[in-house]
Amino acid sequence: MGNTLRDDATQNNSTLLGADELVVNMGPQHPSTHGVLRVKLKLDGERVRGAECVIGYLHRGVEKIAEHRTYQQFAPYVDRMDYVAAVSNGLGYCEAVEKLLNAEAPPRARVIRTILTELQRIASHLVWLGTHALDIGALTPLFYCFREREEILKIFEKYCGARLTTHAFRIGGLQYEAYDGFEKDVERFCKDFERRIQDYVDLLTGNSIWIGRTRNVGVLSAAECIALGASGPLLRASGVKWDLRKAQPYAAYDQYQFEIPVGANGDTYDRYMVRMEEMRQSRLICLQAIERIPEGPILGKVGKVLKPAAGEIYHSIEAPKGILGYYIVSDGTTQPYRVRIRPPSFVNLQALDKMVRGHLVADVVAIIGTLDIVLGEVDR
């Protein structure tokens, strides 16, 4: 492996003992890279002087496939990008196509979509929390997190038959009506979850090992986040009170009260606190939403054959990992001319190099964990 990392800035202040720099490969088969991510680390002893990501191992050409499918046929493919938050991907895609068609989902569909998407946000954050804690050495939270995630997946399964790649929504609304007892299940989960989240807090928040491994690790300032395009919890942990659900509400988010948690230092600990609070807020949104799910149809009139007028649309949502955008160009036929997916994980991963510099090798694991990437979405 040649030393392909070129960064003159780090060359100058790097060699403490005049030792040669070492390039070490991490991944693509490495348990803490959360998939097939390969990182070339430039090391000076235990210090990291730079990191270069090698990605694409999971590239399936999703955007190319989109050009050869009808709008409806492509919908299941988006579930397979961020496969721990398939519902959010589907929401973004369906809403983008609806905007392209100048159509809108009926109110009942929008509320049910909001509930499922917020449950998905909790499930996605639980996967993040469990694996992130596991990477750092805390084994217990993983079992707790997956226990609670299981309850959410059961709701998904009862709703649409699938647990992971749900294809829960349809362009124009929903295919399935909420099952009998849907509200009860969501309420039971949300009521219970308050106590569960306290378990994680007890395990981690004040834990001195946890604090030692996460505080001042992988710091990003607000300006750096914006310059690098890092969004979602990364941006909020750096102190930017910004969330697309508030800034440009979609689905039914304008009807609910919730807070945008922010951090102050932009370090791994703050991102942990932000995501924990986001789970609490998602729970509150779900509780508000099941109070009053409007009656009415669940599928708007969009027709069976979708032929959007020639033109283009960009629509983005606040996915669990950040801004998930769809740029769709129609040429007036039943198949999209171009579908561009703006994946939050891909853009956020770009910040890795900046975040790991100066830290120890062991911190790289913590920083990859705190980025909360899913390689299915990075590589598409």
Add this chain to the structure above:
Amino acid sequence: MPDESKAPQSPEGSKPEAPGASPAPTAPGAAKPAPPPPKAPPPLPIPLNNDLSARYRERFGAAILDALEDRRQPYLVIDSLQLSDIARYSRDEEKFDLLEDFTAVDWPRREKRFDLIAILYSFPHNTRLRLKIPVTEGERPASLTEIWPTANWLEREIFDMFGIVFAGHPDLKRILLPDEWQGHPLRKDYDILRQDTAWVRENLGIESGQ
């Protein structure tokens, strides 16, 4: 600005005259339901005349080729030679501080084959603006990495998928496909079943990845 009007109108228009390297292409879209007779499309997009477009026009004159609005989303069609200046102005004066996305669209029948699409977001104003930059094949548009560092990977992806080379990019190489791969898959003349068979044979030891 000859845009959607000159686009291939048929979905099969995206199928190329199978290049030599590709296996016999079958039609993946063959199961497409028979579409009803096309209705007259609504007149889209419409010209954009607001303060924003006026400021851009005043500042850059003829470099703003067109200002349009499609489904209530504004976009400017700009001259690729002025891309850097317009981008810098957008970030510093108009406060579009986030380059939310940067991508490309291939229109093979057009004289300027590619559209670069920059989606800008402004945190202070909570608004978006799209810049559409038509470029010819072989043209080297200026890299935006100096202005928005996030453009680094996004431009590498455009290079990987469309073969557009950005002048001044610090490390322009493929990002999703292997470095030695031949061809740029999101071009419309790259068939969906096509692959770099030589690379697959050499590196994976199989005849086909499909």
